[in-house]
Amino acid sequence: MMTIDIPTWVNLAALFGGGLAMGLGAIGAAIGEGYTAAHADMALSQNPESSGDIIKTMLVGQAVAESAAIFALVVAILLLFLNVPNPSLAKAAALVGASLSMGLGAIGSGIGSGMPGGKACMGIAAKPELSGRLTMNMLIGSAVCQTPAILAMIIALMLMFIDFGSDPLKIAALGSAGLAMGLGAIGSGIGSGYPGGEACVGIARQPRMSVGLTTNMLIGSAVCQTPAIFAMVVALILVFMDFSGAPLYPKWAAFLGAGISTGFAAIGSGIGGGMTAGGSCEGIARQPETVGTVTTTMLVGQAVSQTPAIFGLLVSFILMFKTFPESTALSASMALVGAGVSMGFGGIGPGIGNGMVAQSAVRWVARNVEHAGDMVRTMLVAQAVSQSTAIYAMVVSLVLIFVV
Amino acid sequence: MAIEGVDIVKAAAFLGAGLAMGLGAIGPGVGEGMVGAKACEAIGRNPKEAGLLTRTMLVGQAVSESTGIYSLVIALLLLFVV
Structure with a gap:
């Protein structure tokens, strides 16, 4: 049997991670930039005389979307040439975690930041005189979309450059930290693209509301960042908490479950919160005098959409902080991974569904x-019903943690 | 880590319960969201029928919920019966 020594494992992890970080990290930016260019083409066909402004805005928008992929490129190159002073299996897991964090974490930001760019080009075609104002709003909107990718890069750099010792439990904790942050950044990145795009459409439709629309966009996209921040909290706990003394089996599975739970559940809430914010920008542009009611309804709808991410965070906290009796049985470990899978996947649909309801509600509250x-009453009833499957998923998770 | 026959079956049942409920929750969540979205739109267009529209929304959502309940039943069977 071939034996692989620890420095070689670390080297393997670094090279594998470099490829993974760049491969995953390239997905989002390319889609986002494609969206921008597709809309720029439609804008050009509507208004060929403004081609200079449209193409300029397209390129600026694409450059911002590109930054998510550039973060991934930087992390990938660092991984390829990384010099690890104290190689250990924990460090190898940390490097794979870093690549997952950065690679997955760049997907959402890349997709999301393409939306303001595309809509800004469409706006310029309709109202060429607003080109400057639209480009500025696009830049603000797509910059906010980069936040989740930046959080993911921070976690990736921590995983790469901090020395974590050689506790075997750290192997699971560090890999899961990267998974949580990477997955958790996807929804927030995509979600914050919706208000950015709709605010650009709105400014073109209703130029006198442009300040109000940018403000509403910023409030809405700030709320979209919540799930990514939850994921970062879980990742930081997994990276820095001192878990020494906990039994390796089944605690490793609890860490993996914690990463899966918050990571996946954050996807739905991030997208849902973004759809709601986008709907409110659209509504305000149509009926500017309703801005107060629409923003309030948006915040209520977004708050409810965050519930699945909060459930995911709750299950992660229980998995991380509960003491589990030592058990080398595979079933004891799989119960904890299963708990994370149930809550994580189970949170995706309700988060998106809640967002759909609230998006439609804010649009029609404006009209x-x-x-x-x-x-608002019907919205809350519908969101509660849509939430039910997330509650079932949480019940199954809690049964897996506490009962079986 | 010692793995025995009974243990591996239980492990599969636990992971399967998580997958069944987790994946099974996605569809109803999105589907019920679509229903709710259209109900809000319909009330916006015709507020006089708010009662009828909300009632119809709830019936539609209850039907959409059924696959989520199937998932829950299968998950609980995997946890407690199988």
Whole structure:
């Protein structure tokens, strides 16, 4: 049997991680830039006279979307040439975690930041005189979309450059930290693209509301960052908490479950919160006088959309902080991984569903503000029903943790 | 880590329960969201029928919920019966 020594494992992890980080990290930016260019083409066909402004804005927008992939490129190159002073299996896991964090974490930001660019080009075609204002709003909107990728890069750099010792439990903790941050950044990145795009459409439709629309966009996309921040909290706990003394079996599975739970559940809430924010920008542009009611409804809808991510965070905290009796049985470990899988996957659908409801509600509250009460009530009822499967998923998770 | 026959079956049942409920929750969540979105839109267009629309929304969502309940049943069977 071939034996591989520890420095070789670290080297393997670094090279594998370099490829993974760049491969995954290239997905989002390319899609986002394609979206921008597709809309720029439509804009050019509508208004060929403004081709100079449209192409300039397209290129600036694509450059911002590209930054997510550039972060991944930097992390990939660092991984390829990394010099590890104290090689250990924990360090090898940390390097794979770093690549997952950066690679997965760049997907959402790349996709999301393409949306403001595309919509800004469409806006310029409709109202060429607003080109400067639209480009500025696009830049603000797509810069916010980069936040999750930046959080993912911070975690990736920590995993690469901090020395973690050689506790075998750290292998699971560090790999899961990267997984949590990478997955958790996807939804927030995509989500914050919606308000950025709709605010650009809105400014072109209703130029006198441009300041209000940029403000509403910023509030909405800030709320979209919540799931990515939850994921970062879980990742930081996994990286820095001192878990020494906990039994390796089944605690390793608890860490993996914790990463999966928050990481996946954050995807739905991030996208859902973004759809809601996008709907409110659209509504405000149509009916500027309803801005107060629409922003309030947006915040209520977004808050409810965050629930699945909060469930995911809760299950992660239980998995990380509960003491589990030592057991080398495979079933004891798989119960904890299963708990993470149930809550993580189970949170995706309700998060998106809640966002759809709230998006539609805010759009129609703007159009028919005197019946806002009816719509908010129906929105809350529909969101509660849509939430039910996330609650089932949490129940199954808790049964897996506490009962079986 | 010692792995025995009974243990591996239980391990598969636990992981399977997580997968069944987790994946099974995606569809109803999105589907019920679509129903709710259209109901809000419909009330916006025709607020006089808010009661009827909300009632119809709930019936539609209850049907969409059924696959989530199947998933829950299968997950609980995997956990406690099989």
